[in-house]
Amino acid sequence: MPVKKVTVQQNRYAxxxxxxxxxxxxxxxxxxxxxxxxMGTPQNVEVMRKLGFDIPATVNANDLVIALEAQTNxxxxxxxxxxxxxxxxxxxxxxxxxxxxDEVDPADGWNLCQISLPGEYAAEEAKKAINKGLDVFxxxxxxxxxxxxxxxxxxxxxxxxxxxxxxxxxxxxxxxLATMSLVREGPVGIVGASGSGAQEVxxxxxxxxxxxxxxxxxxxxxxxxxxxxxxxxKGIKRLCEDDQTKVIVLVSKxxxxxxxxxxxxxxxxxxxxxxxxxxxxDESLFASHxxxxxxxxxxxxLKALELCGISCKDFEISDEKIKGIVDSYMKKFxxxxxxxxxxxxxxxxxxxxxxxLKEHNPDSQLYFNMATKYARKLDSHLKSQCHTLVDLGSEExxxxxxxxxxxxxxxxxxxxxxxxxxxxxxxxxxxxxAPGVHEDPISPFAKACAEAIKAxxxxxxxxxxxxxxxxxPQDIVKCGKELxxxxxxxxxxxxxxxxxxxxxxxxxxxxx
Amino acid sequence: MKENKxxxxxxxxxxxxxxxxxxxxxxxxxxxxxxxxxxxxxxPRKLDSEMKNILDDLL
Numbered sequence: 001m002p003v004k005k006v007t008v009q010q011n012r013y014a015x016x017x018x019x020x021x022x023x024x025x026x027x028x029x030x031x032x033x034x035x036x037x038x039m040g041t042p043q044n045v046e047v048m049r050k051l052g053f054d055i056p057a058t059v060n061a062n063d064l065v066i067a068l069e070a071q072t073n074x075x076x077x078x079x080x081x082x083x084x085x086x087x088x089x090x091x092x093x094x095x096x097x098x099x100x101x102d103e104v105d106p107a108d109g110w111n112l113c114q115i116s117l118p119g120e121y122a123a124e125e126a127k128k129a130i131n132k133g134l135d136v137f138x139x140x141x142x143x144x145x146x147x148x149x150x151x152x153x154x155x156x157x158x159x160x161x162x163x164x165x166x167x168x169x170x171x172x173x174x175x176x177l178a179t180m181s182l183v184r185e186g187p188v189g190i191v192g193a194s195g196s197g198a199q200e201v202x203x204x205x206x207x208x209x210x211x212x213x214x215x216x217x218x219x220x221x222x223x224x225x226x227x228x229x230x231x232x233x234k235g236i237k238r239l240c241e242d243d244q245t246k247v248i249v250l251v252s253k254x255x256x257x258x259x260x261x262x263x264x265x266x267x268x269x270x271x272x273x274x275x276x277x278x279x280x281x282d283e284s285l286f287a288s289h290x291x292x293x294x295x296x297x298x299x300x301x302l303k304a305l306e307l308c309g310i311s312c313k314d315f316e317i318s319d320e321k322i323k324g325i326v327d328s329y330m331k332k333f334x335x336x337x338x339x340x341x342x343x344x345x346x347x348x349x350x351x352x353x354x355x356x357l358k359e360h361n362p363d364s365q366l367y368f369n370m371a372t373k374y375a376r377k378l379d380s381h382l383k384s385q386c387h388t389l390v391d392l393g394s395e396e397x398x399x400x401x402x403x404x405x406x407x408x409x410x411x412x413x414x415x416x417x418x419x420x421x422x423x424x425x426x427x428x429x430x431x432x433x434a435p436g437v438h439e440d441p442i443s444p445f446a447k448a449c450a451e452a453i454k455a456x457x458x459x460x461x462x463x464x465x466x467x468x469x470x471x472x473p474q475d476i477v478k479c480g481k482e483l484x485x486x487x488x489x490x491x492x493x494x495x496x497x498x499x500x501x502x503x504x505x506x507x508x509x510x511x512x
Numbered sequence: 513m514k515e516n517k518x519x520x521x522x523x524x525x526x527x528x529x530x531x532x533x534x535x536x537x538x539x540x541x542x543x544x545x546x547x548x549x550x551x552x553x554x555x556p557r558k559l560d561s562e563m564k565n566i567l568d569d570l571l
Contacts, residue, residue, distance in 0.1 A: 011554050011555055012554060013553055013554050013555050015533055015534045015535060017534055017535065017536050018534075018535045018536075061555075062554075062555035095542070095548065095549065095550065096547075096549040097549055097550050097551070097552055098530065098549055098550075098551045098552070099551070099552050100551060100553070101530065101532065101551060104530050104549075108528075109526065109528045109547075110528045110529075110530050110549070111526070111527065111528055112527060112528070112529045112530070113529070113530045113531075113532065114529055114530070114531045114532070114533075114537055114538075114541075115532045115533055116531075116532070116533030116534040116537060117532055117533045117553065121553075121555060121556075124556075125532050125551075125553070129530070134530065139533070139534070139537070140533070172527055173526065173527040175527050175541065175544050175546050176540070176544065177537075177541075178537060182544075435540050435543070436536070436537070436540060
């Protein structure tokens with residue numbers, strides 16, 4: 001008869017990725033029939049109880065719960081020992097460890113603290129690290145804006161960088177942090193309040209033949225009125241002091257006007273050239289400033305390279321090339337194929353495309369899954385209407401599924417749905433590669449694209465760009481070849497994909 | 513720039529990282545040749561309300 005064992009380790013924390021790895025190994029060992037190793041959150045406790053485990057009522061979210069079921073007591077004991085060994089081994093592989101940040105001595109050379117705890121605990125640890133004079137990189141979200149302000153003020157006082165909260169990418173000393181691509185080194189320094197936007201600028205700089213000196217992320221709320229761009233200004237100062245940085249690029253979504261002006265005014269005063277991209281801003285923002293205002297992520301990257309004396313005219317997509325592609329596909333489309341569908345994993349990329357498409361196709365019926373001034377909101381995020389872009393990384397999609405950069409399955413399903421819609425003529429895709437994202441985000445799409453294009457007899461245009469580095473483990477050269485072999489139109493950037501999509505929209509609307 | 517500050521040239525190559533949270537981030541840094549120390553972080557104990565009241569009175 002099967003036997004069950006539940007052990008609660010009070011006040012012990014292990015992150016979800018580590019626990020998934022342990023659970024996977026224990027299940028594969030064949031010793032257990034059922035296994036759960038989870039923090040004792042109400043949701044996890046409910047799942048374990050549904051599996052028939054008797055979880056004590058006193059368990060709380062700070063406790064680690066090990067729940068196992070096996071055929072015999074011997075197997076149960078072996079599996080339990082295995083779990084404990086794996087939990088303990090994580091910290092005993094010969095690497096230096098600390099029991100708390102209090103034990104860290106900056107005199108030993110420690111200079112950066114990377115924090116990815118649950119949000120409710122992140123600010124407290126960040127505060128301790130800042131007080132020790134360490135730069136901090138806070139991946140955690142769900143940190144209140146009041147706490148963010150306190151941390152950033154403290155960072156200013158202690159002369160350290162506060163990157164985040166909710167900071168996904170960074171590169172310091174040539175080292176990629178969190179989910180950053182392994183972009184090679186060069187003269188362009190980036191300060192970004194939009195993680196994927198900053199990453200796209202960095203990757204375009206590399207694709208165009210150069211590299212970056214640093215990418216300092218600020219977290220998405222840094223240009224909110226409450227924060228006032230404290231980290232962006234600090235980041236500019238740090239890059240000014242860095243010998244390798246020849247040009248500074250500022251990257252953000254459209255933010256509070258007064259804060260953007262404040263940041264640009266500060267940038268006006270620095271000796272190095274500064275390029276700015278505030279997605280959705282118009283020329284009036286830059287009229288009274290010295291910085292080089294740009295209006296696409298690609299535009300920002302290429303302007304920075306131009307200021308470094310690096311020519312990259314060949315990188316851009318020409319009007320002739322766009323016309324040639326559009327003309328060739330328009331001949332193939334049936335009268336029923338009328339619409340563009342964008343199926344995104346990067347929110348910033350979706351926004352960059354929406355801004356351009358709205359500006360250049362003001363009379364088109366353009367829809368998006370969220371409320372925005374650039375498009376109408378879809379009746380249901382699950383079904384496209386007319387020309388539609390959807391961001392599969394937004395909350396309505398990720399509430400019960402992993403973000404598409406970590407698990408492409410949901411986006412793949414939506415791609416197939418759009419490809420099978422008889423009204424779809426063009427599908428727009430973005431891809432992100434980096435050490436921290438899905439190990440093979442592109443191959444499943446290449447296969448699906450090949451099948452979809454074949455099913456339509458070639459009368460389906462799929463446009464894609466890859467935000468990534470040649471040094472990323474996914475190998476963007478190989479990934480790009482897979483897409484091209486599948487019949488996909490591969491562009492050099494999301495902006496290029498958008499230019500092409502916009503031309504398709506015009507041609508499709510004019511044909512109606 | 514302060515002595516110990518990271519950023520940005522690889523020539524200096526002196527990033528030393530304390531990681532609190534996701535082990536995968538520490539592993540990614542080690543793969544890039546960076547010295548990383550993991551903090552064996554535990555959530556702070558939550559005081560029960562009776563103890564909290566006593567402490568509040570004392571303080």
